[in-house]
Amino acid sequence: MTKLSMTVNGKPVSGNVEGRTLLVDFLRQDLHLTGTHVGCDTSQCGACTVHVNGVAVKSCTMLAAEADGADVATIEGQANADGSLNVIQQAFQDHHGLQCGFCTPGMVMATADLLKNNPTPNEADVRHHLDGNICRCTGYHNIVKAVLAASGQDVDAVAAE
Amino acid sequence: MPKDSGIGASPKRREDIRFLTGLGQYTDDISLTGETHAVFARSQVANGIIKSIDTSAAENMPGVLAVFTGDDFVDVGGNPAGWLINSRDGEPMKEPKRPVLAHGKVRHVGDAYAAVIAETAEQARDAAEAIEADIDEQPAVVDMKSALAGGALVHDEIGTNQCFDWGWIEDNRAATDAAIKSAPHVTTLELVNNRLVPNAMEPRASTGVFDPGTGDYTLYTTSQNPHLTRLLICAFVLGIPENKLRVVAPDVGGGFGSKIYHYGEEALVLSAAKKLGRPVRWTASRSESFLTDAHGRDHVTKIEIACEKDGTFLAFRTETMANVGAYLSNFSTATPTFLHGTLMAGNYTVPTLYVNVKAVFTNTAPVDAYRGAGRPEATYSLERAIDKCAQELGMDPLALRRKNFIKPDQFPYAAAAGLEYDTGNYHALVDKLEELADLSGFEARRAATKATGKLRGIGVNTYIEACGIAPSNLVGVLGSRVGLYDAATVRVNATGNISVMVGAHSHGQGHETAFPQVVADMLGIDEGSIDIVHGDTSKIPFGMGTYGSRSLAVCGSAVVRATEKIINKAKKIAAHMMEASEQDVEFSEGQFSIAGTDKSVGFGDVALKAYIPHNFPIEDIEPGLEETAFYDPANFTYPAGAYACEVEVDPDTGKVTIDRFTAVDDFGNVINPMIVTGQVHGGLAQGIGQALLENCTYDENGQILSASFMDYAMPRASDLPLYTVDHSCQTPCTHNPLGVKGCGEAGAIGSPPAVVNAVINALHSGGHTDVTHIDMPVSPARVWAAMNS
Numbered sequence: 001m002t003k004l005s006m007t008v009n010g011k012p013v014s015g016n017v018e019g020r021t022l023l024v025d026f027l028r029q030d031l032h033l034t035g036t037h038v039g040c041d042t043s044q045c046g047a048c049t050v051h052v053n054g055v056a057v058k059s060c061t062m063l064a065a066e067a068d069g070a071d072v073a074t075i076e077g078q079a080n081a082d083g084s085l086n087v088i089q090q091a092f093q094d095h096h097g098l099q100c101g102f103c104t105p106g107m108v109m110a111t112a113d114l115l116k117n118n119p120t121p122n123e124a125d126v127r128h129h130l131d132g133n134i135c136r137c138t139g140y141h142n143i144v145k146a147v148l149a150a151s152g153q154d155v156d157a158v159a160a161e
Numbered sequence: 162m163p164k165d166s167g168i169g170a171s172p173k174r175r176e177d178i179r180f181l182t183g184l185g186q187y188t189d190d191i192s193l194t195g196e197t198h199a200v201f202a203r204s205q206v207a208n209g210i211i212k213s214i215d216t217s218a219a220e221n222m223p224g225v226l227a228v229f230t231g232d233d234f235v236d237v238g239g240n241p242a243g244w245l246i247n248s249r250d251g252e253p254m255k256e257p258k259r260p261v262l263a264h265g266k267v268r269h270v271g272d273a274y275a276a277v278i279a280e281t282a283e284q285a286r287d288a289a290e291a292i293e294a295d296i297d298e299q300p301a302v303v304d305m306k307s308a309l310a311g312g313a314l315v316h317d318e319i320g321t322n323q324c325f326d327w328g329w330i331e332d333n334r335a336a337t338d339a340a341i342k343s344a345p346h347v348t349t350l351e352l353v354n355n356r357l358v359p360n361a362m363e364p365r366a367s368t369g370v371f372d373p374g375t376g377d378y379t380l381y382t383t384s385q386n387p388h389l390t391r392l393l394i395c396a397f398v399l400g401i402p403e404n405k406l407r408v409v410a411p412d413v414g415g416g417f418g419s420k421i422y423h424y425g426e427e428a429l430v431l432s433a434a435k436k437l438g439r440p441v442r443w444t445a446s447r448s449e450s451f452l453t454d455a456h457g458r459d460h461v462t463k464i465e466i467a468c469e470k471d472g473t474f475l476a477f478r479t480e481t482m483a484n485v486g487a488y489l490s491n492f493s494t495a496t497p498t499f500l501h502g503t504l505m506a507g508n509y510t511v512p513t514l515y516v517n518v519k520a521v522f523t524n525t526a527p528v529d530a531y532r533g534a535g536r537p538e539a540t541y542s543l544e545r546a547i548d549k550c551a552q553e554l555g556m557d558p559l560a561l562r563r564k565n566f567i568k569p570d571q572f573p574y575a576a577a578a579g580l581e582y583d584t585g586n587y588h589a590l591v592d593k594l595e596e597l598a599d600l601s602g603f604e605a606r607r608a609a610t611k612a613t614g615k616l617r618g619i620g621v622n623t624y625i626e627a628c629g630i631a632p633s634n635l636v637g638v639l640g641s642r643v644g645l646y647d648a649a650t651v652r653v654n655a656t657g658n659i660s661v662m663v664g665a666h667s668h669g670q671g672h673e674t675a676f677p678q679v680v681a682d683m684l685g686i687d688e689g690s691i692d693i694v695h696g697d698t699s700k701i702p703f704g705m706g707t708y709g710s711r712s713l714a715v716c717g718s719a720v721v722r723a724t725e726k727i728i729n730k731a732k733k734i735a736a737h738m739m740e741a742s743e744q745d746v747e748f749s750e751g752q753f754s755i756a757g758t759d760k761s762v763g764f765g766d767v768a769l770k771a772y773i774p775h776n777f778p779i780e781d782i783e784p785g786l787e788e789t790a791f792y793d794p795a796n797f798t799y800p801a802g803a804y805a806c807e808v809e810v811d812p813d814t815g816k817v818t819i820d821r822f823t824a825v826d827d828f829g830n831v832i833n834p835m836i837v838t839g840q841v842h843g844g845l846a847q848g849i850g851q852a853l854l855e856n857c858t859y860d861e862n863g864q865i866l867s868a869s870f871m872d873y874a875m876p877r878a879s880d881l882p883l884y885t886v887d888h889s890c891q892t893p894c895t896h897n898p899l900g901v902k903g904c905g906e907a908g909a910i911g912s913p914p915a916v917v918n919a920v921i922n923a924l925h926s927g928g929h930t931d932v933t934h935i936d937m938p939v940s941p942a943r944v945w946a947a948m949n950s
Contacts (some may be wrong), residue, residue: 018283034190035183037414039362040447044870047362075183089181093173096839101180102362102414108181110888127878134870136362136415137669139846139908140878142839 004068007053008033009077013088019065023057026050026064027074035075039134046133049106049113050074054114058132075105088112089148095155096145097138100146106133111147165564167615167682168899171835176667183547185412188381189444196368197226199430199443200285202275202292203452204267207301207524207863208313211265211274215293219277222291224284225755226437228274229429231264238397240488242424244495246520246642254325254332254520257316259488261425261584264484267296268315269524270865271452273425275370278433278441278761287526297575301863304459305521305677314520315487316817321500323496324485324520329502330579337515338789340476344467348550353936354538355458356484356857357452358873359531363414365454366444373438375398377405378431384410385420387708389643393423393491399431404433410696413668417847418530419454420668421708456857457531460486464542468552472561477505477514477577479542483528485520492531494520494675499534499639500627500709506576507543508587508623508801509565514577514892524863529925530708531661532847532909544622544914548921549933556920559591559600559621566591566623572892580627582799584892587623590803590825593890606807607819607876607926609921616810617820621803623909629798629894629901639812646793647716648703650721651680652787653731654774656946657765658690661723664704668698669843670905672712676720678832679899683724686764692894702789713832714798714894722790730786737778738762738770779823781918798894798902810825810923815945816919817853823885823910829893829902837904842884843950846910850876851909852916856938874938913937924948 003005005014008031015030015154021033027050029034036059039047043061050059051073085093088111089124098104113123114129121129126147149155164170214227230311239258246254263274275292279285300313308315308322315322328334341347363383370379378401386391387408395403413420416923420891434522445453460483467476490569502516539898551558566587567574574582578650593600603619610617630636633644651663661680665672673693681688694700704716728748735753747754754761772775807821810841824841831837858866867873893900919940924932924947 014326020283027643028190031191032192035185036188037187037362037363038189038444039414040870042447042869042871045362045447046215054817075181079182085181088817096174096835097840098177098180099671099843100362101176101185101412102187105183113668114941123883124879130878134875134877135841136360136417136875137846138839139842139843139844139884140881141884144878144883161184 361415620918850913
């Protein structure tokens with residue numbers, strides 16, 4: 001077993017894990033942060049996307065031990081301090097950018113990563129950036145609109161219904 | 162001015178808050194005290210005789226609590242097919258037993274033959290790998306034509322790989338054959354409806370719990386229909402009394418059909434929980450999902466259209482081989498028959514048709530209903546063949562369709578495939594499509610594309626579907642072993658807020674938002690004070706669940722009926738409160754009043770009176786305000802639509818890019834336009850995925866070649882366009898109280914032929930007029946090969 005400690009959503013946490021334990025399993029099973037989901041076993045679907053030291057990472061493709069000492073952010077830490085939805089979360093609700101909700105945490109985390117590096121993406125930028133996040137429900141149309149809206153752009157001008 | 166609440170409004174979805182903040186509770190998110198973990202040992206061969214299974218090493222591994230094999234379940238029942246199909250000669254279909262764990266033989270890659278229960282999932286996984294199974298591999302049955310020709314068998318005991326040989330409508334066969342024989346023109350097309358994997362993003366998961374103190378079981382599971390799962394486990398598989406099993410389907414991450422069915426893993430975790438006295442959890446990996454979830458489609462069809470030289474349809478005839486896989490999944494026999502053959506008339510006034518379907522066992526995963534379920538297969542065959550027919554006749558494809566449409570004044574219309582369509586206006590749908598898709602501007606766009614060295618094509622088609630599944634009397638005659646009604650309870654609490662317990666299950670459809678819109682409209686109260694309860698057999702009266710675009714049409718109708726009962730009882734209470742005759746009480750906007758007087762009481766006051774029945778006519782009216790209704794539809798509903806797809810084809814690579822997609826649908830009345838539009842988007846993505854990307858393939862040994870997201874091409878954001886969606890052409894359903902038809906499957910049903918029609922059209926514009934068909938998925942390799950053959 002390996003001892004580790006890290007910061008998750010601004011709070012210090014620690015645990016004992018097997019060497020083979022994935023970061024996503026540490027988050028879900030040890031910390032009970034079940035908002036980060038597992039949708040595949042080949043690092044393709046992106047449902048497990050979190051931020052590690054400010055960078056979007058598929059937490060199924062990283063060992064928990066590799067995150068020792070890191071600053072990790074998950075979907076549970078994204079809302080505003082008063083509990084209200086942040087700009088990205090609100091845009092997803094406003095534009096019906098989610099249905100079953102399973103891929104949604106990963107989509108929100110991937111979007112935050114995109115907008116951090118590209119504050120005003122166009123439609124092609126959004127689609128390209130989200131290629132590692134699979135959604136089976138929405139057909140992506142409303143996700144694209146939500147991301148554009150979260151960036152403060154005029155959605156209707158670029159993506160009419 | 163759009164409404165901001167009630168029917169026709171688009172309030173934001175209330176369930177989104179928990180999903181967006183990581184607070185959803187999916188089955189694998191639930192941890193229970195003392196829980197253990199199950200992992201399955203699965204066959205690596207497609208067809209094999211189990212000679213021995215040595216579990217001794219696994220049993221002695223760290224943390225292992227129990228190991229189960231097929232021997233442990235020989236005395237329990239099999240997982241049944243829910244629909245009895247008789248062959249043309251009257252023989253009932255073949256129904257080999259589908260056991261909890263394989264016994265004697267394994268019949269597809271992934272077929273589970275043992276399960277390990279351990280303290281941790283990792284320990285269970287390690288131990289499952291230590292099970293030594295001696296399995297004698299047999300020749301695999303994969304290709305349907307070979308399967309029917311004889312040779313290796315999937316089920317030795319039934320002596321054939323043919324499940325049934327079904328004809329529809331048998332009485333029309335001779336007339337259809339004669340019409341085709343003498344027709345001035347016959348179009349023939351052979352096509353494959355490619356096998357798909359549903360791939361809900363949440364893999365299947367089940368946790369079994371047994372309480373030795375009460376003898377009660379609880380199953381948390383990823384189900385679209387918890388009551389149906391309970392019925393199958395109790396009445397057919399494990400024999401648990403229904404009142405001793407609670408099935409909970411909490412938040413479920415998509416289903417698309419694959420979570421309708423009962424699977425052996427559910428029975429295993431319940432049995433193991435009883436044996437160990439501890440909860441037993443199992444969650445599928447995505448690889449297991451590919452191997453064991455029920456797949457979809459997989460038809461091989463020959464279709465013939467007989468017509469006059471002017472395009473007037475005279476007869477349709479189809480012969481289909483439908484793959485059912487290694488075992489019969491619960492709806493697998495209904496999907497290629499009564500959800501397929503009955504739709505073969507399409508939107509048309511064809512006088513006669515005949516459908517023959519041979520269902521075939523193969524050493525592949527079971528195949529069952531996947532979004533659309535039979536109706537996409539019918540639509541694809543017919544609408545591809547009509548396009549080919551139009552080309553052969555030199556007619557415009559939309560003109561050929563218009564010529565044969567059922568006209569608006571012909572409804573209700575008894576179609577040649579045996580269903581009576583209640584309402585529709587297909588001409589209006591096509592008119593709207595021409596406008597929204599800017600069909601008149603196509604040639605200019607084609608010219609612009611040509612200047613870039615690419616080929617632009619346009620494909621159109623219409624569709625009809627039968628939804629709101631289903632009238633129990635009718636489906637009973639057709640072989641269904643269950644009824645297909647639904648139920649709802651409306652519970653008005655003393656303080657006036659309301660819980661509505663519904664049999665439908667929401668796994669992305671937004672019921673928690675849409676159903677309160679209906680009740681709020683009827684009661685004239687704030688929809689924020691109305692909550693939907695679903696997915697728990699201990700909380701809801703009964704329910705057949707969510708599939709077949711049925712939730713609002715069937716369960717929503719039950720909600721309406723239960724709410725009507727609430728209003729009727731509340732009127733009695735209000736009459737007493739106002740010292741008036743019940744007949745004089747009027748109800749509007751949440752207020753009960755007496756016409757011509759200033760007397761009135763609010764809905765909340767009546768609710769309080771019902772629960773604090775002081776000065777209450779207790780001899781005439783029971784206290785409380787709670788009503789239940791079961792609703793069984795009088796007919797299917799018949800959504801219809803007209804779709805147009807524009808593609809660009811790169812002649813150098815064969816790559817197809819969708820530039821525009823327009824979907825015009827008639828869903829009858831619409832409760833929440835935002836949610837309906839989202840449902841269409843999702844359906845379109847799955848239909849376009851089928852047409853361009855997705856393909857589940859097995860090699861000749863029955864090894865699945867597409868068992869991960871690295872091998873199976875799921876549609877991704879960059880594969881798809883922005884869609885143009887319209888549902889303003891509304892011909893309300895005449896036989897349910899909301900006038901709704903259902904919208905969940907339309908996009909997946911209507912879109913594949915539009916895409917393929919567009920690709921063929923593009924190739925013809927580039928001079929490749931000899932290319933009459935390309936099977937789905939229309940991949941770059943297939944398109945390039947067609948252009949260069």
